[in-house]
Amino acid sequence: MKYLHLTWSNLRRKKLRTLLTLLSITVAFVLYGYLAAIRVGLSAGVDVAGADRLIVRHRVSIAQPLPQTYQARIARIPxxxxxxxxxxxxxxxQDPKNFFSQFPVEPESFLRMYPEYLLPEDQKQAWFRTRTGVIVGRATAKRFGWKVGDRIPIQATIWTKKDGGRVxxxxxxxxxxxxxxxTDTTIMFLRYDYFDETRLFGTGNVGWFIVRVKDPDHAAEVAAAIDAEFANSSAETKAETEKAFVGGWARQIAxxxxxxxxxxxxxxFTILLVAGNTVAQSVRERTEELGVLKAMGFTNALVLALVLAESCLLACLGGGLGLALAWFLIARGDPTHGALNVFYFPVKDLAAGVVLALALGLVTGLIPAWQAGRLRIADALRKG
Amino acid sequence: MSVAESTLVQVQAVEKFYRRGSETVHVLEGIDLGVRAGEFLALMGPSGSGKSTLLNLLGGLDRPTKGTIEIGGERMDHLPDRPLAAWRARHIGFVFQFYNLLPVLTAERNVELPLLLTPLSRAERKRRVAIALAIVGLAHRAKHFPRQLSGGEQQRAGIARAIVTDPTLLLCDEPTGDLDRKAGDEVLNLLQALSRDHGKTVIMVTHDPHASARATRTVFLYKGQIVTEMPK
Structure with missing residues (x-):
């Protein structure tokens, strides 16, 4: 710690140069934070997908419906x-850009299947009682300022009502x-019975099935048995684990x-060059000073450590500032206003960012520090 | 030269040469020199005579090609790098021609630098820095940066830095070379006082006969050899 003042003073030697390098590193780490949050958003659900759940969809495409009658046949499969x-x-x-997902489901069995959706008991009971009732995730409710008791109009793009209306x-x-x-809290769930009775066409069909298996270790065998059950039918299926399904969905984007x-x-890599050049230039400019320090009795190892400390301090300051800024900005919400169902800066990516900042400091300082350590005193003093 | 009991520095048959391709450049040849404790010795000679090289060898900044150097009865010319650095920190105080203060540190922080290598507490370091600055008459300029000090003041800060660890030997390389006569005199007065009143052993390289006149003894170097010795 007693050398901290010396290290800090050296960084302040060329204030503008240090500031510009610091800003470059800060911007890089803000970008790092945002990309981590975007990755989470685009692969939302993969990490929390149930290992014991299968998704069964139409073999051709998820857009193709499956008969609801498959449900009872799937339930009988060992x-x-x-x-x-x-x-x-x-x-x-209201507006097409206000995108969020809406799924018709059967409330009781749905909530049993997805214990990760936390709903107060009185609201559960209200949903079971109300045919036009929906539950919405906290993120969407917050986004549109919705609260329990609100009545909301949703414009259908597919499902015209029997009365010809689309709202x-x-x-x-x-x-x-x-x-x-x-956990994705952007989705709205409505009741399937109300949906199925009210829609003009498609009655008796569903989009896909979610199956809970008794033993996750045998999920693959169960999936194969489901596909075999419907082989050579008019609507063949493709069953896969929820993780594979969600992952595949994310991979459709890229x-x-x-x-x-x-x-x-x-x-x-660019930041490495920028910061590396700053440290190298700073060390080159004070060759004589390093020689003086060594003449006083500073060992080669200590001089090496001081230069490394300087590059690490610079990288950690810039990195820390960038990570803190990213954390603050990301916490303010999804900049796409809803395109990303989940948007947050994962703690493990934050921790990895801290390690990355330290590694950046070590790598950028390594060569100048090694050169400073090897500097011969007499040569260094002569260069002055 | 006979080795008196009070001899602090003993240089025997020291040679220094460099190889430049197939050519061998002799910088110092057959140097024998003794310096008594408390002596103020001036090393004079024309450029290229080897004075600074000899000073570097005495300070452990470089190693002789041949011969031995003992300081305080301890042979230091063959110490490995790390022990040699520790030895320098304990025994040597350097004063440079161009002061070589770190521009980013205040005078007191510059003076404190050698003490960072010791296990002293912050408070004790501050106390010693204050004493060293008081000795060189710079206590009132402690918080100033080198750019805010005159040349003479910077050199006095450099001397405070050199003496703050109470080293065995003070090595000065042209300490007045960059100063006007008045400031140079102040620095020479200080070095003289350190030798005379504080018992410091001072070896000073200089071109200036006016500076060497302040020393208790002057040794002349010419083409890498001691050519004349003129005790005062």
Whole structure:
């Protein structure tokens, strides 16, 4: 600690240069934070997908419906503990850019299947009683300022009502929270019975099934048995684990992980050059001073450590500032206003950012520090 | 030269040469020198005579090619790097021609630098820094940065830095070379007082006969050899 003042003073030697380098590092780490949050948003659900749940969809596409009657046949397959179904509603609230998902479900079995959706008991009962009732996630409720008791009009894009109307009025009877931070709380769930009776066409069909297996270790066998059950039928199925399904959905957009890694690699390589050049230049400019320190009795190892400390301090200051700024900005919410169902800066990515900042400091300081350590005193004093 | 009991520095048959391609450049040849404790010795000679090289060897900044150097009865010319650095920190105080203060630190922080290598507490370091600055008459300029000090004041801060650890030997490389006569005199007065009143052993490289006149003895170097010795 007694050398901290010396290290800090050296960083303040060329204030503008240090400030610019600091800002570059800060911006890089803000970008790092945002990309981590975007990755979480785009792969939302993969991490919290139930290992004991299967998704059964039409073999051709999830857009193709399946008969609801499959539910009873799936339930009879050995290894299946429970089956529910969901469908795509695809409605718009006020403006097409106000996108969020809406799924018709059977309330009781749905809530048993998804214990990660936390809903107060009185709101559950209200949903079971109210045919036009819906529950919405906290994020969406907050986004539109909805509260329990509100009646909201949703414009259908697919499902025309039997009366020819396309506006569905729903009553908000509950607002659910997620058991985990990564649980998607943007979805609205409506009652399937009301949906199925009111829609003009498609009656008796559902979008997909969710199956809970008794033993997750045998999920693959159960999935194969389900697909075999409906083989050669008019609506063949494809069953897969929820994790694989959600992951596949995310991959339809792109391999987010690879893209993010590529962007970050480019950013940090550039920062490495910028910060490395700053430290190297700073060391070159005070060769004579380093010689003086050594003449006083500073060892080679101590001089090396001082230069490394300087680069680490610079990187950690810039990195810390960037991570803190990213945390603050990301906490203010999704900048796309709803395109990302989940948007937060995961703590493990924050911790990785701290390690990255320290590594950046070590790597940028390594060569100048090594050169400073090896500097011969007589040569250093002569160079002055 | 006979080795008196009070001899602090003993240089025997020291040679220093460099190889430049196939050529060997002799910088010092057959140097024998003794310096008594408390002596103020001036090393004079033209440029390239080897004075600064000899000073570097005495300060452990470089190693002789041949010969031995003992300081305070301890042979230091063959110490490995790390013990040599510790030895320098304990025994040597350097004063440079261009002061070599760190521009980013105040005078007191500059003076404190050698004490960072000791296990002293912050309070004790501050106390010693205050004493060293008082000795060189710079207590009132402690909080000033080098750019806010005159050349003479910077050199006095450099001397305070050199003496703050109470070293065995003070090595000065052209300490008045960058100063006007008045400031140079102040610095020489100070070095003289350190030797005379505080018993410090001072070895000073200089071109200036006016500066060497303040020393108790002057040694002349010419082409790497001691050519004349003129005790005062």
């Amino acid at each position: 290894g299946v503990a429970a089956v529910i179904h969901q469908s795509w509603f695809g409605g718009i609230y 569905w009025d729903f009553d908000i009877v509950g607002i659910y929270d997620g058991a985990q931070k990564a 391999d987010i992980g690879t893209i993010i890694k590529a962007i970050l690699s480019a950013v940090f």
